[in-house]
Amino acid sequence: RKEVEQDPGPFNVPEGATVAFNCTYSNSASQSFFWYRQDCRKEPKLLMSVYSSGNEDGRFTAQLNRASQYISLLIRDSKLSDSATYLCVVSNQAGTALIFGKGTTLSVSS
Amino acid sequence: NAGVTQTPKFQVLKTGQSMTLQCAQDMNHNSMYWYRQDPGMGLRLIYYSASEGTTDKGEVPNGYNVSRLNKREFSLRLESAAPSQTSVYFCASSVGLAGGSGYEQYFGPGTRLTVT
Numbered sequence: 001r002k003e004v005e006q007d008p009g010p011f012n013v014p015e016g017a018t019v020a021f022n023c024t025y026s027n028s029a030s031q032s033f034f035w036y037r038q039d040c041r042k043e044p045k046l047l048m049s050v051y052s053s054g055n056e057d058g059r060f061t062a063q064l065n066r067a068s069q070y071i072s073l074l075i076r077d078s079k080l081s082d083s084a085t086y087l088c089v090v091s092n093q094a095g096t097a098l099i100f101g102k103g104t105t106l107s108v109s110s
Numbered sequence: 111n112a113g114v115t116q117t118p119k120f121q122v123l124k125t126g127q128s129m130t131l132q133c134a135q136d137m138n139h140n141s142m143y144w145y146r147q148d149p150g151m152g153l154r155l156i157y158y159s160a161s162e163g164t165t166d167k168g169e170v171p172n173g174y175n176v177s178r179l180n181k182r183e184f185s186l187r188l189e190s191a192a193p194s195q196t197s198v199y200f201c202a203s204s205v206g207l208a209g210g211s212g213y214e215q216y217f218g219p220g221t222r223l224t225v226t
Binding site for chain 1: 143145150151152153154155158160166168200207208212214215217218219220
């Protein structure tokens with residue numbers, strides 16, 4: 001099993017749609033979880049951290065299921081500007097570094 | 111407010127040439143990182159520096175060396191470039207080690223390197 005696995009997509013959705021991304025990770029000792037966003041030919045930027053209790057930031061909701069080693073990201077009311085690659089990120093066992101998934105590509109069209 | 115800066119933005123090398131990628135941050139962060147990103151592979155950690163004066167290998171360190179020159183600067187050196195090192199290189203920094211404490215990593219704009 002790869003350390004962090006994501007469906008690469010692409011996910012093609014119309015404006016206003018709700019879309020969900022899933023991610024699984026292999027290391028049960030991981031302590032930190034994030035979603036990063038990367039626009040085409042740009043650097044990754046933090047979208048949100050993910051907490052066990054789940055957390056929401058506007059139209060974005062992240063969930064963590066430690067028992068299943070599963071992370072999700074829900075985007076409601078998609079905007080054209082949400083088009084990007086979304087990276088699932090998990091800390092390594094030693095807690096010294098982050099492991100990045102390969103990303104899920106989202107394309108929102110009008 | 112520069113954040114993390116990287117130079118150069120683009121570079122073309124011939125096989126066997128050497129070069130140093132420069133990275134600097136102005137956020138007073140303790141930890142710095144070098145990643146490479148290849149199509150279909152995602153970001154992979156090359157080296158990291160937990161704090162000034164320390165460096166450690168990441169997932170793919172072979173063919174690279176690093177120097178943490180001071181708290182602000184962390185350079186990556188390719189001693190003898192190979193076509194397999196063609197990639198986009200990102201430098202990042204965080205307040206502390208990102209893995210254990212959930213610190214956000216801030217990335218530079220990247221260096222696009224082609225080795226022919």
